[in-house]
Amino acid sequence: MTECVRPEELQRWHSLVLMDAPARISLEASAGVRCVWCDASTREAGVDLGLGHIPLRCCLTCYMGRLxxxxxxxxxxxxxxxxxxxxxxxxxxxxxxxxxxxxxxxxxxxxxxxxxxxxxxxxxxxxxxxxxxxxxxxxxxxxxxxxxxxxxxxxxx
Ligand SMILES: [Zn+2]
Ligand SMILES: [Zn+2]
Ligand SMILES: [Zn+2]
Structure with missing residues (x-):
């Protein structure tokens, strides 16, 4: 999926995701083991939101939907x-x-x-x-x- 998205677009997307990440997330989501949006497990597969020191992740379903x-x-x-x-x-x-x-x-x-x-x-x-x-x-x-x-x-x- 990422091959068809230019790096600068992905970067733009990440910055928009940062604003869209919910203000209140579960403890597990804040540790990166659950999706910030739907709370599905991200242990098997997930996408790092790329927020540097904050280890937030989302599941592939949410990622593809938002992309x-x-x-x-x-x-x-x-x-x-x-x-x-x-x-x-x-x-x-x-x-x-x-x-x-x-x-x-x-x-x-x-x-x-x-x-x-x-x-x-x-x-x-x-x-x-x-x-x-x-x-x-x-x-x-x-x-x-x-x-x-x-x-x-x-x-x-
Ligand atoms: Zn036209
Ligand atoms: Zn109007
Ligand atoms: Zn999700």
């Missing part, structure tokens, strides 16, 4: 940034496809439903939306925004 969530988010986001139709706000089937692929990873990505970072409302399937990264207090968050009315209103300010 798929992140990889499909970036695919969708990077397409929008490079696509003339998307930048005009026109209907784009490539973007729709990438959004659908991303949406399919949400259940296992541990991230909850898609919510608009501007209005905090949930983004319904039929609503036009984009993947947007924004800088919060704790670093970059991978998020979403409704095109209408939220982004349009924001652009008009």
């Amino acid at each position: 798929a969530w992140m990889a499909t988010w970036w695919d969708w986001h990077d397409h929008i940034a490079a696509c003339a139709a998307c930048l005009r706000g026109a209907t784009c089937y490539v973007a729709r496809g990438r959004r659908a692929l991303h949406a399919a990873t949400i259940a296992r990505g541990g991230s909850g439903p898609m919510c608009c970072h501007l209005c905090h409302g949930q983004v319904a399937d039929h609503e036009a939306a984009v993947a947007v990264a924004w800088s919060g207090q704790s670093g970059v968050r991978l998020s979403y925004a409704h095109i209408v009315p939220c982004l349009v209103r924001e652009a008009a300010r």
Whole structure:
């Protein structure tokens, strides 16, 4: 799995994981023998979260789920940034496809439903939306925004 992820992306992913690791974890999870998210044993197989002195680990199921969530988010986001139709706000089937692929990873990505970072409302399937990264207090968050009315209103300010 790691061959298809560039080192800098993996690094970015690790830094996002650091923010997402739950604040309260079991004693065994804090010792690295259980997954920080689902509490499954990581003795046989697990992924080091790479936090240096903190030995946190997660199980392969959570790792793959979160990696798929992140990889499909970036695919969708990077397409929008490079696509003339998307930048005009026109209907784009490539973007729709990438959004659908991303949406399919949400259940296992541990991230909850898609919510608009501007209005905090949930983004319904039929609503036009984009993947947007924004800088919060704790670093970059991978998020979403409704095109209408939220982004349009924001652009008009
Ligand atoms: Zn897990
Ligand atoms: Zn497009
Ligand atoms: Zn919104």
